[in-house]
Amino acid sequence: MTVTGIITALIVGLIIGALGRLVVPGKQNIPIWLTMVIGVVAALLGTVLARAFGVADTKGFDWIELFFQVVLAAIGVALTVGVTGRRGLTR
Numbered sequence: 001m002t003v004t005g006i007i008t009a010l011i012v013g014l015i016i017g018a019l020g021r022l023v024v025p026g027k028q029n030i031p032i033w034l035t036m037v038i039g040v041v042a043a044l045l046g047t048v049l050a051r052a053f054g055v056a057d058t059k060g061f062d063w064i065e066l067f068f069q070v071v072l073a074a075i076g077v078a079l080t081v082g083v084t085g086r087r088g089l090t091r
Helices: 003-023 032-053 063-084
Strands: none
Touching: 003 032, 003 063, 032 063
16 A cells, blocks of 8 residues: 555545544544544445445445445444543543
8 A cells, every 4th residue: 555545544534533423413522533543443444344245346436335434433433432431531
């Protein structure tokens, strides 16, 4: 993977993390950096999942892959908020 590919993957992961955070209702008391990490992991896992289902390489934009990524990011954010409790990791 090239440097450009890595930077692109990180940027997409950051956007996926933000989208996942927006999908989860309520206030999430987790730092933005943790949301970004969750987004990067969700983007990678979503791509793996999309490839496993054979929908990663389609004509045009890969909406199903994006759906997998955002759902995984939302699950990751919700689990992190649930595990850390009401106080969050900011205290």
